[in-house]
Amino acid sequence: MAEPVYLRSNQPPDRFYQGGAKIRELRGEAAPGDRVPEDWIASTTTLFGEAETGLSRLPDGRRFVDVVNADPEAWLGPDHVAAYGPDTKLLVKLLDAGQRLPVHLHPGQPFAHAHLDRRHGKAEAWYILDGGPVHLGFNRDVDRAELDAWVAGQDVDAMLEAMHTVDVVPGDSVYVPPGLPHAIGAGVFIVEVQEPEDLSILLEWKGFAIDGAAQGHLGLGFATALEATDLRGWPADEIGQLVIRQGLGAGTLADLSKEYFRAERLDISAAAELDAGFSILVVIDGAGTLTPANSAASPLAKGDTVAVPFAAGNLKVGGSLSLVRCRPPQP
Structure with missing residues (x-):
């Protein structure tokens, strides 16, 4: 996977x-x-x-x-x-x-x-x-x-x-x-x-x-x-x-802009779950963890840029951080 x-x-x-x-x-x-x-x-x-x-x-x-x-x-x-x-x-x-x-x-x-x-x-x-x-x-x-x-x-x-x-x-x-x-x-x-x-x-x-x-x-x-x-x-x-x-x-x-791409600013204070899908995460502040479905957590901190595959499933993001989640258009 x-x-x-x-x-x-x-x-x-x-x-x-x-x-x-x-x-x-x-x-x-x-x-x-x-x-x-x-x-x-x-x-x-x-x-x-x-x-x-x-x-x-x-x-x-x-x-x-x-x-x-x-x-x-x-x-x-x-x-x-x-x-x-x-x-x-x-x-x-x-x-x-x-x-x-x-x-x-x-x-x-x-x-x-x-x-x-x-x-x-x-x-x-x-x-x-x-x-x-x-x-x-x-x-x-x-x-x-x-x-x-x-x-x-x-x-x-x-x-x-x-x-x-x-x-x-x-x-x-x-x-x-x-x-x-x-x-x-x-x-x-x-x-x-x-x-x-x-x-x-x-x-x-x-x-x-x-x-x-x-x-x-x-x-x-x-x-x-x-x-x-x-x-x-x-x-x-x-x-x-x-x-x-x-x-x-x-x-x-x-x-x-939606016909070309999507992006959302997310401010997470404790925990959030993101739906499955190819995305690019840009962490602009704070620190926390990123946990794909059926995988271990990894640290996530200001300045990290992460390519997330569809196969990673739903993502759990924990901690206190702000990020921009960038995605292609909805098929």
Whole structure:
């Protein structure tokens, strides 16, 4: 029977933006340096254009994707496999924005399939551990010619002026639909739940350690890549529907995200039982124990990240701790 697996930090090196200290603080072990702002948890995908970088490995050295593919029903459950095959449908990250991220967007599945031959697009959601400003969507309709001019001239002030700015605090969450231009502000620290792809189209790169003119369009050229952009002006109340303030349990993320993934913040003061199913646990505070069905208890503490297979059955979680449980969509 497959058992829960405690996963070590998996931080792709030399990213083009700064961060990493908050991941080290949370996990107590992580890569050194100031350009390791992401920890890819239970990853079955790679960085765009890479053969291995980004894939998670178990403590015994095996690749997580290979372990899942070897016994998908044990890991994902028969209903999931019947609906999606051995695809986990999920990638979880810790992301520490040591500086404001550039304005960018992620394509949806139809665009990714048509232009990149990818199974998924990249919807994502952020559970906020440390807050600050985030930029979400345009606040007015933007003409494609105007967008082209902003990108070509790297007119960042104009881009940001045309976007909604939302202040988020710990315990909030934000859903980012495919196509929506966005940027995470400096100092924001998140648990990110997303479709398992690394597909980013940069609208901004000035001042960042990347050649955006060459690398910011997924090899498609901006004439094609920018077709993935949601250019419409989002009313403030619609942006508000993407942001959940202090959500718990099933209400942690916006309902719109459920077709792509699920996540719930759980605060456990003594004991709780979690239903069976593939999930990724990120412990954000406290300490306790994790007990799968018909197995012994193991310690669970702040900074632990655990891949839980369907075959582990119902889980008993004891102690005093807070965690984010991330799951694929309901089949």
